[in-house]
Amino acid sequence: MPATPLGLYLHVPYCARRCGYCAFTTYVVADPADAAAAHARFVDGATAELTAAAAVLDGAPPLTSVFVGGGTPSVLDPALLARLLDAVRERFDVAQDLEVTVEANPGGLDDGGSAEEAVGTWAAAGVTRVSFGLQSAVPRVLDLLDRTHAPEAAGRAVAAAHAAGIAHTSVDLIYGTPGETAADWDASLEAALAAGTDHVSAYALGIEPGTRLAARVRDGSLPAPSGDEAAERYRRADARLEGAGFGWYEVANWARTPGARCRHNLLYWRNEHWWGVGPGAHSHVGGVRWSNVRDPGAWADAATAQVDHVEELEVLDQDAQDLERLLLGIRLAEGLPVDGLAGPAVDRVVADGLATVVAGRLVLTLDGRLLADTVVRALAG
Numbered sequence: 001m002p003a004t005p006l007g008l009y010l011h012v013p014y015c016a017r018r019c020g021y022c023a024f025t026t027y028v029v030a031d032p033a034d035a036a037a038a039h040a041r042f043v044d045g046a047t048a049e050l051t052a053a054a055a056v057l058d059g060a061p062p063l064t065s066v067f068v069g070g071g072t073p074s075v076l077d078p079a080l081l082a083r084l085l086d087a088v089r090e091r092f093d094v095a096q097d098l099e100v101t102v103e104a105n106p107g108g109l110d111d112g113g114s115a116e117e118a119v120g121t122w123a124a125a126g127v128t129r130v131s132f133g134l135q136s137a138v139p140r141v142l143d144l145l146d147r148t149h150a151p152e153a154a155g156r157a158v159a160a161a162h163a164a165g166i167a168h169t170s171v172d173l174i175y176g177t178p179g180e181t182a183a184d185w186d187a188s189l190e191a192a193l194a195a196g197t198d199h200v201s202a203y204a205l206g207i208e209p210g211t212r213l214a215a216r217v218r219d220g221s222l223p224a225p226s227g228d229e230a231a232e233r234y235r236r237a238d239a240r241l242e243g244a245g246f247g248w249y250e251v252a253n254w255a256r257t258p259g260a261r262c263r264h265n266l267l268y269w270r271n272e273h274w275w276g277v278g279p280g281a282h283s284h285v286g287g288v289r290w291s292n293v294r295d296p297g298a299w300a301d302a303a304t305a306q307v308d309h310v311e312e313l314e315v316l317d318q319d320a321q322d323l324e325r326l327l328l329g330i331r332l333a334e335g336l337p338v339d340g341l342a343g344p345a346v347d348r349v350v351a352d353g354l355a356t357v358v359a360g361r362l363v364l365t366l367d368g369r370l371l372a373d374t375v376v377r378a379l380a381g
């Protein structure tokens with residue numbers, strides 16, 4: 001425990017509207033009074049889980065990162081979010097340069113001047129990084145993804161965050177939406193760059209079971225995304241972002257400077273320690289992996305009463321831990337130490353042009369980043 005970096009993930013399970021492609025643990029509470037009550041109950045439950053976590057983690061190193069994700073944390077009243085972050089600081093030692101990320105939907109921050117107020121409160125509460133879900137800058141594509149924000153919302157939201165003194169921002173994009181053209185994708189990349197962000201995440205659209213999008217693909221009203229097209233979009237993204245001075249540091253993530261990399265997400269890929277607070281949140285501490293119950297009411301009641309709210313728990317044996325380290329670590333530009341990997345498998349992926357050895361570490365090539373699963377299968381034997 002003492003030597004391994006530790007982060008906190010806080011899962012806010014609410015959104016203003018459900019996007020048809022999304023399978024995350026999140027709920028829409030339409031009535032404003034019900035939503036306010038649900039949000040307050042969530043913060044009470046989270047505060048109680050933080051108390052329990054701090055007791056279990058006694059003796060652990062100071063937190064290096066806090067990530068408030070969702071769902072859409074920006075649906076919370078900013079003062080409530082600040083209360084949640086205060087609750088963290090009251091219970092945990094934190095590193096002096098603690099990274100605090102909040103995920104936000106740019107649309108929710110874009111109505112009638114509230115963006116400045118929200119990001120101002122976040123900045124005062126210690127938020128150092130905001131990750132905005134733009135997804136696309138093309139109205140037709142946004143529409144298909146059920147996104148309600150205007151394409152230009154990201155620029156305004158990023159500018160408001162930086163003006164409030166928040167050092168880093170990120171823009172999330174999705175490629176491979178049915179009907180999206182190469183020109184559409186180029187326009188989205190340009191919009192992310194024009195927004196002035198120092199970090200971009202680009203994800204291939206996943207067709208998640210149980211979503212409205214999956215039903216539309218199944219009934220034939222939308223075509224399934226093409227793998228070849230997604231690969232071409234990925235290459236375009238990498239070329240454009242590298243051309244604009246961004247460097248990839250994880251398969252789906254590019255940053256303008258090393259300081260703009262998301263330290264919290266690096267913790268996941270390096271298989272370090274994190275405690276996930278909230279309904280459906282996942283944790284990984286000391287070789288144990290667990291997840292909380294997904295229902296926000298059941299979770300909040302159990303957390304507040306300080307009774308068990310774990311849904312699944314797995315103690316990882318050495319083989320499972322080694323496989324996780326491989327699966328996650330190979331996605332990073334820093335790669336994995338060649339020592340400890342099977343020599344013939346390393347030779348094979350290098351000969352196939354999927355990876356190179358740099359200073360004793362195995363690093364994916366651009367082709368390898370598109371075939372990371374193949375590389376893992378080869379290395380895992």
Ligand SMILES: C[S@@+](CC[C@H](N)C(=O)[O-])C[C@H]1O[C@@H](n2cnc3c(N)ncnc32)[C@H](O)[C@@H]1O
Nearest residue numbers: 021022070071072103105133172203204205206
């Ligand atoms: C769970 S959302 C949280 C942020 C915020 N609610 C939003 O949507 O902007 C985090 C990111 O996950 C990505 N995501 C969610 N579902 C996805 C899917 N089916 N395929 C690809 N990316 C997805 C989106 O890019 C989104 O920005």
Ligand code: SF4
Nearest residue numbers: 015018019022070071
């Ligand atoms: S993508 Fe974001 S806004 Fe849309 S439903 Fe999922 S968590 Fe909510």
